[in-house]
Amino acid sequence: AQKITQTQPGMFVQEKEAVTLDCTYDTSDPSYGLFWYKQPSSGEMIFLIYQGSYDQQNATEGRYSLNFQKARKSANLVISASQLGDSAMYFCAMREGYNQGGKLIFGQGTELSVKP
Amino acid sequence: GAVVSQHPSWVICKSGTSVKIECRSLDFQATTMFWYRQFPKQSLMLMATSNEGSKATYEQGVEKDKFLINHASLTLSTLTVTSAHPEDSSFYICSAREAQAGGYGYTFGSGTRLTVV
Numbered sequence: 444a445q446k447i448t449q450t451q452p453g454m455f456v457q458e459k460e461a462v463t464l465d466c467t468y469d470t471s472d473p474s475y476g477l478f479w480y481k482q483p484s485s486g487e488m489i490f491l492i493y494q495g496s497y498d499q500q501n502a503t504e505g506r507y508s509l510n511f512q513k514a515r516k517s518a519n520l521v522i523s524a525s526q527l528g529d530s531a532m533y534f535c536a537m538r539e540g541y542n543q544g545g546k547l548i549f550g551q552g553t554e555l556s557v558k559p
Numbered sequence: 560g561a562v563v564s565q566h567p568s569w570v571i572c573k574s575g576t577s578v579k580i581e582c583r584s585l586d587f588q589a590t591t592m593f594w595y596r597q598f599p600k601q602s603l604m605l606m607a608t609s610n611e612g613s614k615a616t617y618e619q620g621v622e623k624d625k626f627l628i629n630h631a632s633l634t635l636s637t638l639t640v641t642s643a644h645p646e647d648s649s650f651y652i653c654s655a656r657e658a659q660a661g662g663y664g665y666t667f668g669s670g671t672r673l674t675v676v
Contacts, residue, residue: 478665486650488603488667534602546593547654547665549603 449550466535477518565668582653588633589655
């Protein structure tokens with residue numbers, strides 16, 4: 444069963460506007476971590492933001508914020524003031540449990556295109 | 560910050576030959592290494608997890624005899640694609656975890672684009 448779901452294969456946003464990328468997850472483990480990564484065409488994985496299941500507040504990192512709705516099992520990424528350099532693939536990922544070797548499972552990804 | 564050096568960045572090999580991909584953690588000890596495969600415009604699919612000094616744990620559907628993983632030291636893990644075929648052409652990327660890393664302590668290599676001709 445798919446544990447991480449990104450339902451938007453592609454998204455367009457106008458430069459300087461905000462955009463929300465959707466991510467839903469499924470787990471029965473009370474301890475888990477949620478991640479967002481950016482992958483430009485070069486292929487490197489760039490860590491953007493992390494949310495732990497016990498974190499009380501939504502994570503923020505500069506222009507990135509994570510809208511964590513635990514009851515709905517969603518962890519949407521909000522990018523404010525989009526820039527042309529934000530055009531890339533974005534992946535949501537989950538780590539189940541809190542052991543040191545927990546594997547990351549990725550969603551299908553969303554391709555974001557920022558228009559000038 | 561933590562860095563994982565992955566080599567080669569790209570490789571072209573003939574069908575039937577073997578290819579080795581290396582991932583080195585430069586400034587930390589990678590107790591756990593994850594190997595992923597990614598086809599164009601698709602997600603990262605976990606192939607296997609390896610812990611230093613132990614045999615790798617392969618995900619369902621991944622041929623362990625075809626994708627050999629060695630994690631003999633805390634700073635080096637290798638993936639060998641044996642008897643490569645065109646369908647093995649893909650982007651391979653590693654991710655390392657340090658023993659005392661925080662909840663989000665994953666460091667990715669830069670990836671290897673493999674083309675089998």
